[in-house]
Amino acid sequence: MRRSERIAAITRVLTDNPRRLFPLKYFTEKFDSAKSSISEDLAIVKKVFESLKLGKVETLAGAAGGVRYIPLYPDTEIRRILTDLCKNLSDPERVLPGDFLYMTDLVFMPGLVNKIGGIFATYFFDKDPDCIITMETKGIPIALMTARAFNVPLVTIRRSGKVTEGSVVSINYVTGSSKKIETMSLSRKALPVGSKVIIIDDFMKAGGTVRGMLELMEEFKAEVLGVGVLVETAKPEKKLVEKYISLLILESVDNDTDSITIRPGEWMQEAGL
C-alpha cells in the first residue's frame, strides 16, 4: 500500500471511531507496514485535522499507548451551526397552538443531531464520562450522538417502568412549568452504581425534568459531570437546576403574531467562543 492509500484508510478508521484508542500495532498489521511508516502517516493525518480544525489526533506513548481521534468543533463552526439552527427554528410555520415551538423534525435529522452531539462533546471536552444520560423520546438522538463522540454508552430514562427491563428504580417528580406529578424509571441493569455521567436533553422550561433526572442519579450514586440542553426557554428566569448549559435560548413564541425569537445561549461567551 502506498502512503496516500494508507492515509485514506487511517483517516477512515479514526473518523468512524471517535475517542477509541487504536494501538499502532492495529495499523502495522492491517497494512503490513513498519512502525516508522505508520508514525509518519499519523503525523500527516494529525497535521491535516489540525489545519482543517476537525479536532485532535492524539498519540499516546507506552505499552497501553496508541492513537485516537477526538472530534472538536471550532468556535466559528459552532457559531455557524447554531445561527443556522436559530434561523430555521424562527420559521413562523413552527408556531403551534398554545405557543409551543415545533422542533421534532430537527431533533430527528441525522446530520444535524450529529453536529449537536459534537458541540456538546466539544463543550464537555475535558470530562471523562462513563455514559450519557437522557430521557425518552426527543432527547435520544442528540444524546446518542454525544455518546458516540465520547465513545460511551447512552442510558435512556423511561417515562414508565417496562416489564422487559428487569427491576427498575422509579421516582416521582413535579414538572416545573405545569406542576404535574410524573414518573421516571431506570432499569438497575442499565447504569452501574457510582458511574460518572453527563445529562443531555432537548428542552428545558423550568427544569423540573432535569431536576428529576438529578434525583434519579442520586439513587444510583452517580456523579453528574455536566448537564447540557439543546433549547431552554428564557422564562421562567429562575430554573429548578443551577448548573447546566443550553445551546439555544427561546425568548418567545407568539401564536397571535406567528413570531418566534430564539438565539444562541450565553455559554458561548463564557466559554470564550
Add this chain to the structure above:
Amino acid sequence: MRRSERIAAITRVLTDNPRRLFPLKYFTEKFDSAKSSISEDLAIVKKVFESLKLGKVETLAGAAGGVRYIPLYPDTEIRRILTDLCKNLSDPERVLPGDFLYMTDLVFMPGLVNKIGGIFATYFFDKDPDCIITMETKGIPIALMTARAFNVPLVTIRRSGKVTEGSVVSINYVTGSSKKIETMSLSRKALPVGSKVIIIDDFMKAGGTVRGMLELMEEFKAEVLGVGVLVETAKPEKKLVEKYISLLILESVDNDTDSITIRPGEWMQEAGL
C-alpha cells in the same frame, strides 16, 4: 496542500457525510487545487475504500455531478457483527422474569447501533427512501443510524399524541401477541403525503406493531419500500406482516434454565451473504 494531506481531508469529509453528493468544485475550492488533481485524489480514495471493502465511492459526471460515499458492509463483516451480537445476547444474565430478553443496553450502544444501521442500509442498498420510520423508544437509535447511512430524516411514531407536535393522525391497533388495543400517533407535519419510506424497529413478536405502522403509513399515502427489524421471535411462526427482514431470530428464552437461543436470520442466505 500535498496529495496525502488532501486525501486525508477528502476521506474525512466523505466518511462523515454518507450518501451526500459533493460537487468537485467543493474540493477544488477548499484545497485551492486543479480539477485534475482532485480527480486523481478521488481515484485513490475510491481504490482504498474498495480494497478495504468499506463501501462505494461514486463519481457522477455532468453539471449536477460530483462524488459521494455509500457505506456498504461486506458479507464477512455482517456475519461477524451478527455472530458477536448473538453471543452477547445469549448471556444467561439477560434472561428476565416472564421469559423476556434484556437488550436495552445494546440498542443504545452508539458503536453497535451505527453498525446495525449500516447493515440495514447495505441490505436496502438499492432503495431510495425519503425517510426512515420507527416507533419510540428502543427502535430510535438503530433507525437514526439507518437514516444517517441513507442521508435522510428519521420520523418517529409516538405512543401518544403530544401537544407540542401540532395536529396528529392517530390509529388504534391490536398488539399481535398480547391482543391489547394500543394507540400510535404521528404529526401531520412530520411526514409529507406520498413519501417513500423504510420502516425500522428493534423487536417483532407477532408483528402487530409493524402492521399498525403499515396502516398508519396508508393514512399518509406513503409507499413502504421495506421493513427491517433487529430481532424477531421464532414463535409465533405466522406473523401479521408478510414482507420484512430480521437480522436475528430469537428461538427461545427460558427463565427456568436461564438459557437463550438466538441466531442470525434467514435473510442472509436469501441475500447470498
